Amino acid sequence: DAGITQSPRHKVTETGTPVTLRCHQTENHRYMYWYRQDPGHGLRLIHYSYGVKDTDKGEVSDGYSVSRSKTEDFLLTLESATSSQTSVYFCAISEYGGSNQPQHFGDGTRLSIL
Amino acid sequence: GESVGLHLPTLSVQEGDNSIINCAYSNSASDYFIWYKQESGKGPQFIIDIRSNMDKRQGQRVTVLLNKTVKHLSLQIAATQPGDSAVYFCAETSGTGNQFYFGTGTSLTVIP
Numbered sequence: 203d204a205g206i207t208q209s210p211r212h213k214v215t216e217t218g219t220p221v222t223l224r225c226h227q228t229e230n231h232r233y234m235y236w237y238r239q240d241p242g243h244g245l246r247l248i249h250y251s252y253g254v255k256d257t258d259k260g261e262v263s264d265g266y267s268v269s270r271s272k273t274e275d276f277l278l279t280l281e282s283a284t285s286s287q288t289s290v291y292f293c294a295i296s297e298y299g300g301s302n303q304p305q306h307f308g309d310g311t312r313l314s315i316l
Numbered sequence: 317g318e319s320v321g322l323h324l325p326t327l328s329v330q331e332g333d334n335s336i337i338n339c340a341y342s343n344s345a346s347d348y349f350i351w352y353k354q355e356s357g358k359g360p361q362f363i364i365d366i367r368s369n370m371d372k373r374q375g376q377r378v379t380v381l382l383n384k385t386v387k388h389l390s391l392q393i394a395a396t397q398p399g400d401s402a403v404y405f406c407a408e409t410s411g412t413g414n415q416f417y418f419g420t421g422t423s424l425t426v427i428p
Contacts, residue, residue: 206359242420243420244407244417244419245360245407245416260415304350304365306362307359307360307361308359309357309358310357310358
């Protein structure tokens with residue numbers, strides 16, 4: 203299994219609070235991704251990173267920000283959480299990005315915004 | 317936008333039988349496809365991939381078929397086992413960026 207650790211695995215918080223999710227990898231891969239998974243939808247890309255301090259938006263980036271200060275860590279922040287952000291969040295990594303190879307996923311963070 | 321979906325949301329098969337899971341895609345420029353398996357409470361797990369210059373690729377007990385003419389992808393699992401019970405979904409990308417598009421999944425249940 204790819205060395206990907208997501209933390210926390212579960213979180214319950216209130217609307218309006220800030221939330222940060224962490225993804226840590228031990229594979230030294232260049233590309234890291236944040237997705238959300240909701241019933242009736244396939245995984246949807248929030249943000250991704252193609253190197254330290256290099257990030258870009260995905261299709262559902264509104265309300266989220268990311269940071270990558272080290273190769274191994276990719277943080278996803280909800281500045282002011284809303285109930286619509288209740289979801290399961292997955293981090294993924296790939297060595298080269300694009301269509302060269304698959305992305306490998308962590309086991310997710312289940313986030314509930316009350 | 318992209319459209320990646322599955323024909324059947326659920327599939328039940330008898331242990332030992334073969335399973336076929338289907339996926340349709342809409343972007344004719346897609347050139348790389350992946351099948352993932354997702355067990356309850358876990359992240360998606362890579363099963364097999366195929367590039368658009370191929371029609372078929374085999375792995376251990378799994379085969380992926382790609383029909384570019386009708387933009388259809390299928391995953392065949394031979395001698396299905398209880399451990400194969402999971403949600404399976406396809407993903408595709410056109411290679412022009414880092415955007416993969418994922419299907420919603422088919423839930424496979426293996427009956428012992």
